[in-house]
Amino acid sequence: MVIVVEPLVVLIVACEIGFWVVLGAGLLARYVLRMPRLGAVLLVCTPVVDVVLLVATVFDLRSGGEATSVHGLAAIYLGVSVAFGHSMLRWADQRVAHRFAGGPPPVKPPKHGPAKVRHEWREWGKFAVAWAIACSVMLFLMYVVGTPERTQALWGQMTGMTLVGGIWLVGWPVYHTVTELAKGGLSGRTREKVGDKGE
Template identity: 80%
Template sequence: MVEPLVVVIVACEVGFWVVLGAGLLARYALRMRRLGAVLLLCTPVVDVVLLVAAVFDLRSGGEAESVHGLAAIYLGVSVAFGHSLLRWADQRVAHRFAGGPPPVRPPRRGPERVRYEWREWGKFVIAWVIACAVMLLLMYVVSTPEHAGRLWDQMRGMTVVGVIWLLGWPVYCTVREVIDKPASRGSDA
């Protein structure tokens, strides 16, 4: 049997994309910029619905399970990366359907790439902080610490993902930039 909170998480993900699509449709196809802006600003409402559903599930006797941690992670990622995702989609739709400029692409190399990678990882840190704070809130306010082992496991798992991301992208790009820089200076001489 599928847990009701899993259904809510899936519905919220679908809802996010529906609201995003409706906002972009209103903005570009229907030329209703204000309505489009309002719809795009409503995307965080989906996060509030998810948080309320998770709290309600726990308050009605549910134990803190992995699905509650997933709801917290979804909330953190949505808050931290949501604005970037909206901008990403808006640039592409504006370019494709409204004659807007080409979408901005991430830099390929150099100090700009290093800054980009650190900024993206910083968004992950924000997502991690939000997700862990929500999980702690769920553990200590709504559930009990004894019934929260799976949430601790998800915090550890998210931390591992963050460390892998840190080493694989920002640190790697920084080291590569430091190594490449002296080589390029030596070739100028």
């Protein structure tokens, strides 16, 4: 039995590996080799991986291919990478700085209280950004293809991502907000800060 792997799937995996390789190289240069400028340049280059994937996805469809779930996966990857990329960089930076540069211990997510509520809304907000980017890219890909019959898979991907967002919304930020309200843990001022994106 011969297993055929689509080139775009290989590229998505390569982009994910490339992201962590560039990130690792940037942190290595910054903290271990003591070359902060080179480290900064490498870290800034991480979005290039997303651009490569987007161009390859558009090119693949422009060549006459049918939009499949793989193209939708590429769009979702782009959205998640953009929305959560900064958080992943900060997560890795804190740990490498603590391990190799005597930095403070990594900040852990709050487990309860108003801080937990703010954290959950902030994380879901990132998902909402990822959803908006991914759906925008998929709509753009539909425009590129130009034939509704060849883009059905993308509609399915958009629906699936929306369902995930709804479950996340109810199961985490809404749940923790209601729980804290029931315990009287959210003051009027705290409620106003629940959706604060600046934290």
